Amino acid sequence: MSTILVTGGTGNLGGLVVTRLRAAGHEVRVLSRRAEDHPVDLRDGSGLDAAMAGAEVVVHCASTPRGGDDVAAGHLIEAARRAGTVTNIVYISIVGVDVVPFGYYTVKHEVERMLEASGLGVTILRTTQFHDLVARSVDALAKVPVVPLPLPKGVRVQPIAVEEVADRLAELAVPAPAGRVTDMGGPEIHTLVELGRSYLAATGRRRRVFALPLAGKAYAAFRRGGNLTPSHAVGKTTFGEYLKSRGAQAEG
Template identity: 80%
Template sequence: MSTILVTGGTGTLGALVVRMLREQGHEVRALSRSSAEYPVDLRDGRGLDAAMAGAQVVVHCASSPRGGDDVAAGHLIDAARRAGTVTNLVYISIVGVDVVPFGYYRTKLRVERLLEGSGLGVTILRTTQFHDLVAQATASLAKLPLLPVVPLPKGVRVQPIAVEEVADRLAELAVPAAAGRVPDMGGPEVRSLEEWGRAYLAAVGSGRRVVGVPLAGRAYAAFRRGGNLAPDRAVGRITFGEFLGRQRRAG
């Protein structure tokens, strides 16, 4: 069995990957700033060398929409080179990072290119947005004060996928042999964000009305063109409705 390091190992995706890999019998090191065993800050690389020692595989799940993912990736690459044992660095990216000029997506693309040019063995998986993200975005906008409606970007289609299905795929890819860029993963259904928002509000018993709001800019236009979709890779099985049902049963 391999020694596998998982960045963001306490996050929504990373924690699932850690659990799956441990169930398979691997030695797994879950990294995060709050970890008692492997406290690592990817923003400055502190603690990385000790965590990386002897690792064969790295699954890089840590990410921040606030920025700095490219800097973090640089520290991770440097530590993997120093360790000299890493044969596969697995990275989770997003469908559309190369065609949607959105700030977070551009940073994810820079990370992909850093990894590809690192000289290390690399595996890159792009997926569509998680069910959780669609639900959280709708929930946040539903809390806006003084608004009787829930405003969502008009005409933007989304193809959400279950985070556990992505975690399962990452666990499959976390082997010593790198695979390069692997086929994308998309959720089973493509609908407008407005439709998904209405489904979420109905599931939580909210009577709020969704209103589509047109936006400006190149990123919005790229989303409207479907740059974030992978309809030919609709391999996910768990629907958004099933995700909502599970959330409801979990309280």
């Protein structure tokens, strides 16, 4: 079995990947700033060399919309080169990072390019948004004291279960790199307005939803469906099933 590093291994996706890899018998090192065994700060690279020693595979799940993913990737790449044992860096990316000029997507695309140019073995998986991201986004907007609730007009999403993405990443976490693999999309495509209404109903909130037109190149790219992959709708769990499984309770 391989020695595998998982960055962001205490996070939503990373934690599921860690569980799956350990169940398969791998030695897994969980990298995060708060990890007991391998405390690593990707922002400055501290702790990376010790954590990387002897590892064959890195699953890179750590990410933040606040910026700095490209800096973190640079530290990870350099540490992998110094270790000399890493044969595959598995990176989770997002469908549409190359066509939607949204800040977070642009940085994710830059990380893809950095990995591909690194000379190391890499595997890149792009997926659509997770169900819980859609739920959290609507939740955040619902806290704004505006009636009705504004959601971007004409923007469609194809949410996928984070558990299914974790399954796929665990499959890809092998010593042999696979390059850019086939995208993963959720089973259904809906507008954010439709999903927002479903989520509000499931959580017992009686809020009308207003389709708000926006401006800008990123919004236009989302409206064109740059974030969708209808030909790779491999996900099984629908957003409605996600809502049922999480036992959505009425919230204030």
